[in-house]
Amino acid sequence: MTARPNEPERYYNYAYLDEQTKRMIRRAILKALAIPGYQAPFGSREMPVPYGWGTGGIQLTAAIIGPDDVYKCIDQGADDTTNAVSIRRFFAQVADVATTEETAEATIIQTRHRIPEKGLTEGQVLVFQVPQPEPLRGLEARETETRAMHAYEEYGLQYVSLYESVAAHGYIASTVGYPTMIEERYLMSPSPIPKFDNPKLGQNPAILLFGAGREKRIYAVPPYTNVRSLDFEDHPFETQTWEEDCALCGAQESYLDEVVLDDSGERMFVCSDSNFCAERRAAGHAGPMAGHQLAALDKEPA
Amino acid sequence: MSALLDLADIAPAFPDPTRGSQAVFRKVMEAMARPGVIHDLGFAPDAPQGLDRAAGAVALTLFDFETRIWLDPSLRGGLAEGWIRFHCGPPLTQDPMAAAFALVTDLASAPPVAAFNMGDAKYPDRSTTLVIQLPSLEGGPQVVLTGPGIKTEMPLSLAGLPDGFWAQVQANHEQFQFGVDFIFVAGDRVTALPRSTRITIKGD
Numbered sequence: 003m004t005a006r007p008n009e010p011e012r013y014y015n016y017a018y019l020d021e022q023t024k025r026m027i028r029r030a031i032l033k034a035l036a037i038p039g040y041q042a043p044f045g046s047r048e049m050p051v052p053y054g055w056g057t058g059g060i061q062l063t064a065a066i067i068g069p070d071d072v073y074k075c076i077d078q079g080a081d082d083t084t085n086a087v088s089i090r091r092f093f094a095q096v097a098d099v100a101t102t103e104e105t106a107e108a109t110i111i112q113t114r115h116r117i118p119e120k121g122l123t124e125g126q127v128l129v130f131q132v133p134q135p136e137p138l139r140g141l142e143a144r145e146t147e148t149r150a151m152h153a154y155e156e157y158g159l160q161y162v163s164l165y166e167s168v169a170a171h172g173y174i175a176s177t178v179g180y181p182t183m184i185e186e187r188y189l190m191s192p193s194p195i196p197k198f199d200n201p202k203l204g205q206n207p208a209i210l211l212f213g214a215g216r217e218k219r220i221y222a223v224p225p226y227t228n229v230r231s232l233d234f235e236d237h238p239f240e241t242q243t244w245e246e247d248c249a250l251c252g253a254q255e256s257y258l259d260e261v262v263l264d265d266s267g268e269r270m271f272v273c274s275d276s277n278f279c280a281e282r283r284a285a286g287h288a289g290p291m292a293g294h295q296l297a298a299l300d301k302e303p304a
Numbered sequence: 305m306s307a308l309l310d311l312a313d314i315a316p317a318f319p320d321p322t323r324g325s326q327a328v329f330r331k332v333m334e335a336m337a338r339p340g341v342i343h344d345l346g347f348a349p350d351a352p353q354g355l356d357r358a359a360g361a362v363a364l365t366l367f368d369f370e371t372r373i374w375l376d377p378s379l380r381g382g383l384a385e386g387w388i389r390f391h392c393g394p395p396l397t398q399d400p401m402a403a404a405f406a407l408v409t410d411l412a413s414a415p416p417v418a419a420f421n422m423g424d425a426k427y428p429d430r431s432t433t434l435v436i437q438l439p440s441l442e443g444g445p446q447v448v449l450t451g452p453g454i455k456t457e458m459p460l461s462l463a464g465l466p467d468g469f470w471a472q473v474q475a476n477h478e479q480f481q482f483g484v485d486f487i488f489v490a491g492d493r494v495t496a497l498p499r500s501t502r503i504t505i506k507g508d
Binding site for chain 1 (some may be wrong): 321327500
């Protein structure tokens with residue numbers, strides 16, 4: 003954890019956004035929390051990164067962050083990828099906030115497409131970067147129509163889509179952004195997290211906030227909320243499993259990324275959650291390729 | 305409402321508006337996310353006559369020129385109205401249906417909950433948020449809260465509620481996704497009750 007002193011000269015307002023923008027986002031957050039799973043529109047601003055790089059998540063974080071927070075940012079589970087490092091440095095600079103890679107130490111965790119393996123706690127806020135907040139968009143292109151479908155709870159089309167998947171593949175083939183039902187009322191996109199993470203959305207002690215910058219939507223799942231991944235009685239919801247263990251830490255229950263190592267097809271499976279994997283290795287756990295040179299990469303400073 | 309403000313009467317707001325409003329918002333966000341949990345806003349500045357510190361803090365944090373405010377008649381034309389107009393600059397309204405926020409200090413004589421804006425079927429977030437100032441957030445008849453944000457159940461004993469108020473809040477919940485949301489304040493303290501919360505009145 004590195005603390006950043008307050009800088010005497012500042013070129014932007016605290017946490018980058020102006021106060022009126024923060025108030026507008028804060029009001030949207032309160033309504034999103036009051037109506038779990040509902041997509042509240044907000045006046046998304048231009049940010050110093052392009053759409054698709056986390057502008058929604060950055061704006062949510064900017065609206066809630068304070069100097070006492072400890073900030074963690076992950077991209078596909080990893081703390082040490084370009085996008086995560088850049089956004090973490092951004093908030094260290096504009097919000098004088100301490101940053102960390104340790105899941106348990108953070109008060110705000112901004113994430114792109116994963117939920118950390120380690121269970122979250124009360125007092126933590128998980129901020130999701132969302133490219134497409136509308137779960138029905140692939141089935142119905144018109145916003146006016148999808149908004150009416152949410153208003154009147156017309157979700158038959160979504161079930162038809164899942165049924166067609168079963169008819170075509172013999173199982174529900176969707177693996178990321180698997181549709182969820184919030185408190186049996188609103189259909190919600192969990193953002194493109196793997197369906198492996200869907201069970202962590204429900205009854206989570208932390209506040210889950212979702213921000214889509216280009217699409218200008220904020221939605222939320224409050225703590226201890228019922229979240230159901232859609233399925234059929236004869237095709238129940240299942241998460242991914244792997245035959246391999248993590249090659250570096252030996253974890254059997256984490257979400258694994260497949261890494262191709264050379265041109266001859268050599269490959270390894272490693273935890274996508276880099277902090278989870280590093281903590282396990284520090285605790286003495288070792289996988290079959292524990293000494294591999296890739297394992298040394300976590301020494302890189304963030 | 306068009307009277308000029310006498311600046312000598314305007315008390316200061318947050319000494320540091322950025323940090324102050326952020327700290328207040330995090331408490332209010334936690335309150336809305338975990339209904340019935342009481343938070344302390346004792347660090348906020350004094351509010352003018354008629355408003356408690358927590359009520360003033362919520363106003364400074366959430367009101368601005370984009371939010372139409374319904375002010376309790378007892379606050380209209382007084383120091384509190386001048387303070388809110390100076391620091392937040394919101395348009396004021398006497399029409400409950402038009403209000404984004406309602407600041408209620410005398411609940412017994414306020415319009416019924418159903419008179420405020422319940423939101424639109426497609427945009428239920430356009431409903432009114434009622435900020436209700438009470439004598440105390442504890443010590444009243446107990447109700448039990450369940451729903452999103454609450455692990456099992458949460459007791460709440462707001463004091464100074466008029467008869468039949470909880471029935472109005474129950475009716476408000478029944479019509480989800482429509483409904484208003486509540487922020488209750490008393491002295492330095494704040495708690496919240498979104499429309500998603502189910503309320504069980506003891507003895508029911």
